Amino acid sequence: MLITKLKNKEEILLLLEKKPFIIKCFGCKEVYFPEDEIEELLKGNESKIIGVARLDYLCREEFSKLYLTRYSSQIKKSGAIIVFSCGVGVQVLAKLCIDKKVLAGCDTYSLDGFQGLSVQNANCEQCGECYLNYTGGICPLTACSKGLLNGPCGGAKNGKCEVSPEMDCGWELIYKRLKGLKIENVTKESKVLIRNYKRILDELGYNKNNIKGE
Amino acid sequence: MAFAKKIQSGEFTITSEIGPPKGVEIEGILKEAETLKDKVDAFNVTDLQSSVMKLGSLATCRLLVERGLEPIFQITCRDRNRLALQSDLLSAYVLGIRNVLVLTGDHTVLGDHPQAKPVFDLDSISLLKAATGLMEGKDMVGNELVGKPEFLLGAVVNPGADPLEPQIIKMEKKIEAGAKFFQTQAIYDLKSFENFMNIVGKFNVPVLGGIVLLKSAGMAKFMNEKVAGINVPDKYITMMAEANKEDRPKVSIQIAAELIKGMKGLCQGIHIMPLGWEKHVPSVLENSGF
Secondary structure (H helix, E strand, O other): OEEEEEOOHHHHHHHHOOOEEEEEEOOOOOOEOOHHHHHHHHOOOHHHOOEEEEEOOOOOHHHHHHHHHHOHHHHHHOOEEEEEOOHHHHHHHHHHOOOOOEEEOEEEEEOOOOOOOOHHHHHOOOEOOOOOOOOOOOOHHHHOOOOOOOOOOOOOEOOEOOOOOOOEOHHHHHHHHHHHOOOOOHHHHOOOOOOOOHHHHHHOOOOOOOOOOO | OHHHHHHHHOOOEEEEEEOOOOOOOOHHHHHHHHHOOOOOOEEEEOOOHHHOOOOOHHHHHHHHHHOOOOEEEEEEOOOOOHHHHHHHHHHHHHOOOOEEEEEOOOOHHHOOOOOOOOOOOOOHHHHHHHHHHHHOOEOOOOOEOOOOOOOEEEEEEOOOOOOOHHHHHHHHHHHHHOOOEEEEEEOOOHHHHHHHHHHHHHHOOOEEEEEEOOOOHHHHHHHHHHOOOOOOOHHHHHHHHHOOHHHHHHHHHHHHHHHHHHHOOOOOEEEEEOOOOHHHHHHHHHHOOO
């Protein structure tokens, strides 16, 4: 089971400057979606938004593909797509819209109880600080065997990861995706990223009295 | 320290590599290093190379310091989180270690303990940034340190990587995070290395070209098939294949010397990784004109 939380307000307002098309998932019943918070955030910013779609089960690629045809003219006009869903939904849309920047509006957190039941766990680690906005909509935590956040380790041969000839190098996929989006200097896309485990530990109720760190 | 001074002066610099043993008998390796004292500017000490459990890099570096040899402490992110990594950097400093080579590290499944937890809490870039922070007197969350360590930080780059651009991007990020020198993956193709150096020359950071001594044609073929960024040309494979077993070191030294001579005009030094053939390093250098 997972919950999605809005990224911080400033970060999302910055994303709105890209004249986005917005997709909100109200998907599966196990997941909490911050629909009211999204409404509130978008209020007053309608002029920057090309359109909004409220859809379910973005994680199902075949459904999402059909949905996208319905909104294709609006998406074409937009500067980016902001997806309010769990990390799986964002990654599915990024895969389907390779010529468009697909951005995450939410961070995905895990909740105890349903782990192992959902096949979608595979490409969203529910880390609580979604990185998909830096990596062309491909999750570096799940696509890279080492979960590296700042680029390839250099161990891949012929596009395949050092741990298995069957596994693609996640960072090569990210690089190609960013290249396809014509993000010329990929370095400018990202600062040095360092994972903050405190986010998920807080969510699990650890560390309640610790005020240090962040 | 002498290594930092030399590499920053632009003088051609030579480093070699020591792989600590699996166990505690280290005297032989230290003796071998001592014979290279006047020929090599500093010795990298590998950190559980290929994810195989061995004697540690930190302790081995200290033993080199005690013998008047200058170590380069290799530190990887494979099996320590940010607490341990920062602490080990502080430990290195108080033990007299001044050069650090920061790497992400091979995955644990490639080594002799595939059951181990792969850590990778940080990566080469975030660890470089953390080390730079320590040098400025702060830990990763901004707490003040009592006294500041000083290091010459280095990193690695793979000039034969395909595609090359992600390597260059990462190299630039490493420089921004504090890397002051680079050592490369083994080079066998001077033409493509020259192309690489033309691209990265603008960074103005010294690059030491990697030399791995070929032990056999089989090893060359294995590396071509499995090791990222390595392409041993057919002519070297043929030379090794045609040599008798006892002549192989001689041919290998000849190949390495040819590559080193070719690198002299291209980069700021060489890094020799003998992988067990430490005893041949003096002949390699002699045949290369050092």
